[in-house]
Amino acid sequence: MKKRIKIQKKSLHLLLFNTLFCYYSFMKNIMPILPSSCKSLLCKYLNEDIFEKLKDKKTSHNFTLSNAINSGVQNLDSGIGIYAGDEESYSLFAPLFNPIISDYHHFEADDKHKSNLNIDNLNAPDLDPKNEFILSTRIRVGRNLKDMPLGTAISKEQRYMVEQKVSDALLELQGSLQGKYYHLNSLSTKEQKELTENHFLFKAGDRFLEAAGLNRDWPEGRGIYHNDEKNFLVWVNEEDQLRIISMQKGGDIQAVFSRLVDAIQQIEKSISFSYNTHLGYITSCPTNLGTAMRASVHIKLPKLSSNMELFKNITDNYHLQIRGLHGEHSQSENGIYDISNKRRLGITEVECVQNMYDGVKALIQQEKELN
Template sequence: MGWSELVTRASSRWTEGTGPHPEVVLSSRIRLARNLYDLPFPQRMSDADTEKLLKAAEEGVREINLVGFPSKVTLYRLGGTTPLDRQVLVDKHLISPQQAKDAATKAVAISDDESISIMVNEEDHLRIQVLTPGLQLQEAWRTASQVDDALEQRLQYAFDEQLGYLTACPTNVGTGLRASVMMHLPALVLTQQAGRLFHNLSQLGLVVRGLYGEGTEAAGHIFQISNQTSLGKAEEEIISNLEAIARTVIDTEAQARQHLYREMRLQIEDRVSRAYGLLSNARVITSEEAMRLLSDVRLGVALGVLPAISYRTLNELMIAMQPAFLQRAEGRELNPLERDVKRAALIRSQLAA
């Protein structure tokens, strides 16, 4: 897969809308933080260190492809890419907002199906990510572990017998693992249960973040729930714990949806139908309003109130309607009004399909 295709298609493996509980869980992610034993952490690297890291990453990717994953992995140096292209990758959750900055010293390796992405020279030397649709943390972990093993055939990691994998941020020391699920929780927000739930999750050592991770807002009632620390627990324990809690959150959200629909049926039907009507007919719409209305439509689909729009369509719309994607598709910068017009036309066409 070439770079152009990567930044002009809205589909990724995680957007498929398949896997267990797609009505609540958009995606599952496993991320492993790794550093090379003979290089300083990224914040202290020289230009020579950076070049050594990038070449080591190229060797590691060659080893991954020798192992024979179903989808080929390609390394892209980000130095020659545009801010718009990098923002598209952020919107697709393939790189972090931090990785999109100061791109001259960075790279990313991405598989053709976009289930695997490896950020090079972000907060750590390597950030191995695997994204799967629905609640599939175990599958994501198996793939991430295989990628990690392949890289370790070529690269020597910074590892301490007592502490585990050494990382730039102390909260990642140990396994270096961050497991997360991206969840749509509109009913918990509407019934004002979300605040209490998130407080309880924090007491269990979990953290709740917005749509694009740390420091971002929960647009469209979409939240990322992940483990907070990785020291002192085995990978399987961290993942099993998060999966069990995710299932509890799914059940709680399902109960809240049924309560809303049972107690406020007309209001809920009116809310989601208005959202569908606005999105199906609007000529101008901002990304903020579109995210809010798409959240209502997603709820309406799950409750069986609205036509059976696929979760894949809704997931891909979240990417395709973002400013960067709209401008990349148009081949030029668009002013805010032009973007809002293009966004409205895109949504109308997708919902009518």
């Protein structure tokens, strides 16, 4: 036990030394010497030639290469390690972004993204009408305003402008989407308790988002909207300027997707989102480009969870991700898992949801067949 503690302390000291050394280089605008132990895509693709080529470039919103890589330099355990400051970042810093996007999404610089939010193209009748397996369904998309810097580069004044514009649009929603908007910096004790109990309240992001500049001026200019039925939710100025979320108990994936599409279409009457034909919907983190969609279910699979190889074979076949009950890096509880689409760029929204639906259908079928 003592030996293990010494090894852990040594590893922590080494990580701290490497982080400080890289950050010193970064502050001096010289190429950080990234350790071989760093496995992020930033560490994989950033080299001295690219750094020298890009280090003095600035987008029209004054976003630099140093801003883009700050999170990955400070956090050597990042998976990606780079964030965009605006749509222009993806073209200006393309020598670094393009290989990272290609590696993560298998999507090349001359590929085109297509969007499809036509609910008639989705074939997803309720998979679990008796509620034996699926506890809940949740589909969300990220959106950012056209011609506005992303959260990594936005000013405090611009963030307030975004909140005002978005909250005005949300309060114009009609039908079952009608609800209430809450300014995060002026929540009453009662409102905070209510939002927490409903699992709607979001907090400042983690150290990765902090280093990317996404937590600046917290909680100013941020807010939450939910409809009266509490099955539709929007986070304003969290990681993306809008996180539009549709959810409900059970496995009626078609209904959840339909509500989401209705909301997007209503919001688009007042707001133009940042989008281009190559990368789709523009987001600060390159992993969310394209559809910016995560379609997921919480599902109980106690038998299948005892055979993770079979479990993973099914999810891999349908391009799905297995996560714990409380999301990434969490553990399963009582055989309950969060299953979601892995692909976002280069496929449509309908394809994302259809992949998730078909994969979940196969998982339920396998669970029923196991003794």
